[in-house]
Amino acid sequence: MFRIRFPPGTDLPEARLFSAAAESVVVSNFRVEAGEETAVVRWRTNLPDGTRLYYCQVGWRREHLRPAGGEEAVRTLDHALTLANLLPGTAYQVFVEAGANAPFTFRTRGEPLPVPTGLEVTPGIETALFRITTNVPAKVRIEA
DSSP states (O other): OEEEEOOTTOSSOSEEEEOSSOOOOOEEEEEEEEOSSOEEEEEEEEEEEOOOEEEEETTSOGGGOEEESOSSOOOEEEEEEEEOSOOTTOEEEEEESSTTOOOEEEEOSSOOOOOEEEEEEEEOSSOEEEEEEESSOOOOOOOO
């Protein structure tokens, strides 16, 4: 930082502060306290900054990223946000909008929910056989 002084009698302020080089924001101490359907994400920045957090499930593309928190990013050194409505036993990736933007990953607690991955139907006379595969072992019930 350096200070520029203006001669007395000018309309400019007596002193202004200028930074020789703008510092970049560095993210550190990133940690996650994960539950089954929520996670508290905490991180620290070297400058009071309004960094934003984005997240999605691991394996999804960046266009699926969801913003966490409100529209207004609070300028602070210590940041904390709660992610809600997460799926149990699911891996998520988190991007902090500052620094290198490398993703951080975490997994929620609990067993993952079954997700259908395949469906095979064999028709019969007045019947049909449904064979459903899921990402994890699961009991499936079909009701008519």
